[in-house]
Amino acid sequence: MNQLKLGLPKGSLEKATIALFEKAGWRIKPAARNYFPKIDDDELDCSICRPQEMSRYVESGMLDAGITGKDWTMENRSDTVLVCDLVYSKVSNRPTRWVIAVAGDSNITCLEDLEGKKISTELVGVTKRFFEEKNINVTIEFSWGATEAKVVSGLADAIVEVTETESTIRAHGLRVIYELMESNTQFIANKDAWADPWKREKIENIALMLQGSLNADRIVGLKMNVASEHMEALVEILPSLNAPTVASLYNKDWYSVETVVSEEVVRELVPKLKKVGAEGIIEYALNKIIS
Known part of the structure; x- marks a missing residue:
């Protein structure tokens, strides 16, 4: 039987990755002190390892594919194939940032x-190359x-x-003076x-389903009935993403209307729909949106 060796990130991204795979259709069961979780797909052989090392394992062929950060692929200068970006983190579905920070009372205000x-x-590697390009002499310690x-x-x-929110940096009394780079999961x-x-x-099928799950983040479906005179x-x-789906109701001068909208607009949208004649409004969650 064919089998794909898949690497999953250990640490802060582990729970978010397992949740994303479950939303995409794969159930992963990690075990305590076990780096080889079970997955309900006989064609996948999963291993959990640190994101910092993932690209090296993928490059060497110890793993066929893996999920890691753009930052660590750049750090290791790994010769791998970028299948797709998967923008999610332990807090939100947005990129993280690598920043340069100093003490709040420091007289350091710029790179120079x-x-x-x-x-x-x-x-270390990315930071060293950055300052070399800027011709700024610094000592970098791991x-x-x-x-x-x-x-x-x-x-x-x-x-x-x-950092994602800078809350930990601020809690230590530090001040950001420069954003070095953005990073996201890949x-x-x-x-x-x-x-x-x-x-x-x-690999492409997995990527399709994972991206579909991320596309559905904070997106919901709305379904309702409306009389023909209120339709326009x-x-x-x-x-809607393209145009709403409309179907005639059996033996009635009414329509069933269905669309997909951002979750945050629902609280303002539903009262407006009610005012123009919508009835039986249903909101439902979405697992995937496949483009």
Whole structure:
């Protein structure tokens, strides 16, 4: 039987990734202290590993495909195939940012002020290349964690750290002076696996379903009935991806109307629909939107 070796990220992205796969149609059951979770697809063999190492495992062929961050693929300069971007994180479906931060009371206000300073980060390679391109001489030290504390304790003048909301950075009394890069989750593949017809089709099918699930984030379906005389007024205020679906009701001068809208507009939209004659309005959740 053909089987695809798939890498899933350990750590902060683990729960969000498992939830995304479940929404896409795969149920993954992780086990305590076990790096090989069960999945309800005999064609998949899953392993869990750190995102920082994922691209190296995929490049070497230990894994056929995997989910990691754009930042770590850049850090490792891995020669892999980018199957697709999957923009989600542990907090929200938006990119994360790598920023340069200093102490709140520091006299460092711009990149040039970092000349001759010490910077602590886990993203050593990307940071080193960035400052070399800027012709700014800095000392870069690898951080094993708790990077924000390095500035607070005086072990570094600045840090390069990943953030979504900057809440942790601010909680440590730090101030962002520059955004180094944006990063997002990516689905990558080994080049040999990508050249294999069966594996490529499997990888592309997984990507299609994962992207469909992300497309459905905060999108809902609305269904309602409306009398023919109110139809035009209703369609005028009804948003949709392309156009609403309309069907005649049996033996009645009424229509059934169905559309897809953003979740945040529903609270304003439903009262308006009611006013123009919509009845039996139903809101329902969506798992996937396949473009």
